[in-house]
Amino acid sequence: MKIHLYQVIVVAISSVMLYLGIKEFVNRETGQTLLKLFVRLAVWGGMALIAIYPDFTLVIARIMGVVDNFNAVVLMGFLMVFLMLFKLLSAIEKIEQNVSEITRKEALHTAHERIEEMRKEIKAQQGRNALCTSQQQNISPRKQDD
Amino acid sequence: MTTVIVIPVYNEAKVIGQVIEDVKDHGFPHIIVVDDGSADESWCVASAHDVLALRLKVNRGKGAAVKTGIMAANLLGADVVVTMDGDGQHNPADIKPLITPILEGKSDVVLGSRLLHREEMPWVKMIANSIGNLFTWLFYGLLVSDSQSGFRAYSRYAALIIDTKADKYEYDSKVIREIKNNRLRFTEVSVHTRYTDYSKGKKNKQGFLNGLVTLYRMLWKMIA
Numbered sequence: 001m002k003i004h005l006y007q008v009i010v011v012a013i014s015s016v017m018l019y020l021g022i023k024e025f026v027n028r029e030t031g032q033t034l035l036k037l038f039v040r041l042a043v044w045g046g047m048a049l050i051a052i053y054p055d056f057t058l059v060i061a062r063i064m065g066v067v068d069n070f071n072a073v074v075l076m077g078f079l080m081v082f083l084m085l086f087k088l089l090s091a092i093e094k095i096e097q098n099v100s101e102i103t104r105k106e107a108l109h110t111a112h113e114r115i116e117e118m119r120k121e122i123k124a125q126q127g128r129n130a131l132c133t134s135q136q137q138n139i140s141p142r143k144q145d146d
Numbered sequence: 147m148t149t150v151i152v153i154p155v156y157n158e159a160k161v162i163g164q165v166i167e168d169v170k171d172h173g174f175p176h177i178i179v180v181d182d183g184s185a186d187e188s189w190c191v192a193s194a195h196d197v198l199a200l201r202l203k204v205n206r207g208k209g210a211a212v213k214t215g216i217m218a219a220n221l222l223g224a225d226v227v228v229t230m231d232g233d234g235q236h237n238p239a240d241i242k243p244l245i246t247p248i249l250e251g252k253s254d255v256v257l258g259s260r261l262l263h264r265e266e267m268p269w270v271k272m273i274a275n276s277i278g279n280l281f282t283w284l285f286y287g288l289l290v291s292d293s294q295s296g297f298r299a300y301s302r303y304a305a306l307i308i309d310t311k312a313d314k315y316e317y318d319s320k321v322i323r324e325i326k327n328n329r330l331r332f333t334e335v336s337v338h339t340r341y342t343d344y345s346k347g348k349k350n351k352q353g354f355l356n357g358l359v360t361l362y363r364m365l366w367k368m369i370a
Contacts, residue, residue, distance in 0.1 A: 035285065100210045100313050107180070107200045107214055108221070118198050119222045122148050122176060126223070129147075 006076075010051035013083070017044040047079065147249055150176045150224035151241070152215030154208055154296075155232035159186040161344060165234050166195045172238040178218050179232070182211040188232075198222075208296070209310070209317025216305050227305045229298050233344065236297045240337040244299045247333050254304040254330040255321075257290055258297030258337035268341065278319065281361060286323035290334060294318050297337050304330050315360045 021040035050057055061071070108115070151174050155162050162179065169177055179192035183205030192199040200214055212229050219227040226245050230236040240258060247253035261275060275294055282293035296318060300308065307328050310320035325332050 096313065097311050099204065100206045103202045103204050103206055104210065104214045104217065107202050108218060111198060111200050111218070114198055115218060115221050118176070122150075122222050122224070126148055126225075 007051045007054075011048050014044040014048035014051070018048070147225040148176060148223070149174055149226040149228060149241070149245055150178060150219040150222055152178045152180065152212060152219055152227060152229045153232045154180045154182055154211035154215060154229070155184065155188045155192065156182040156205065156208070156211070157184045157186045157188060158232040159184070159188045159191050161234045162188055162232050163191050163195060165232055166192065166197055168234075169230075169238045169241070172241060174228075174238070174241060176222070176224070178215045178222075180211040180215040180218075182206060182208065207314035207317075209315070209320070210313040212296070212317060213310070213313075216300070216308075220302075220305055224305070225302050227300045227302075229296055229300075231296050234342060235339050237338045237340060240297065240335075241299075243335050244297065244337065247335070248299055248301045252331070253333045254301045255308075255325055255332040256299040257292065257332060257334045258295050258299075259290070259292040259334045260295055260297075260337060260339045261291045278360075282319045282322050286319065286326055288322050288326045290322060292334070293322055295337070304328075319360075 018041065021037055021044070025034075025037045057075075151169050153162070153165065153169075158165075166177055166179065177195075177197040179189075179197050179199045181189035181192065181199065181201045183202050189199055189201045198218060200218060202211060202214060215229065216227055226248050228241055228244060230238075230241075236258070244256050244258055247256050261272070275292060278294045279290060279292070283289040294315070298321070304325075307330070308321060308324040310317060310324055312320040324330070
């Protein structure tokens with residue numbers, strides 16, 4: 001069986017994406033769900049499957065009515081554009097998350113003194129509440145005795 | 147038990163002062179206002195009301211603001227964290243029923259549901275919410291009556307454990323996913339919504355188009 005360059009590239013990319021998806025799911029990283037893993041397996045696994053067994057597309061093509069070579073080229077073009085979009089949007093999302101994190105840290109850092117002041121206030125109140133609760137518990141049995 | 151109220155705001159200078167006073171009048175003095183990069187005086191107005199006013203210098207979305215507020219509440223050592231909108235739609239009188247299941251140790255998260263009082267909600271919003279509930283159930287496997295409500299209460303444990311990277315309106319749905327993934331005990335409590343001319347006329351509310359964007363973001367995060 002003759003192996004084409006595009007098959008190696010698609011299988012390599014799909015393998016990396018599948019590896020990352022499975023690793024993130026196994027490590028229980030934020031946002032990783034079983035459904036997301038299945039979708040990833042279907043999308044990237046499907047691309048790898050088609051790259052390894054190109055004839056599989058003929059079966060799909062017959063079912064869908066896409067039969068000539070030109071359509072196959074257009075389809076490949078779509079796949080490439082999809083891949084690029086996928087990576088681009090993933091990168092943008094990662095950057096957006098980083099911006100949010102930096103903005104959040106900056107906001108909390110700026111208000112550090114006020115947070116500390118309020119924390120002490122709340123701690124004092126929690127102490128007073130605990131004291132009141134324990135005093136009430138001490139008083140209640142005496143009332144029952146009376 | 148100390149309850150801290152988190153109020154995310156974006157261009158709410160006209161009403162945020164009144165919202166803060168209403169909350170205080172109902173016996174909740176510990177308030178965190180998170181200004182999500184407003185172009186108006188929201189942060190200045192909030193700062194003048196003896197609250198913890200945080201300012202995100204860049205507009206990052208409702209989810210990012212709420213998450214910042216919850217992180218600040220955790221730093222303060224809050225026992226219960228309540229999140230509510232800054233446009234005055236949520237009635238502070240509902241805070242007590244909302245936190246009761248947590249105070250009684252029966253729940254980790256309490257979701258305020260507007261759909262348990264359907265007669266108060268405009269029908270367009272009701273349909274949009276039902277669609278949101280359906281997709282939240284499909285994506286995250288938990289069926290709730292109001293997946294898009296921002297009026298919620300969290301125990302200290304829930305506030306510490308819930309972690310999502312969602313910055314925009316999909317944050318509310320992602321919290322539902324976190325409830326399921328972390329097997330948190332949750333309950334729904336009916337809350338009243340005050341649909342004022344101000345809140346109806348807001349440009350930055352979760353409308354139909356924003357709903358579609360939220361849906362797209364939820365779908366995208368499934369494969370990315």
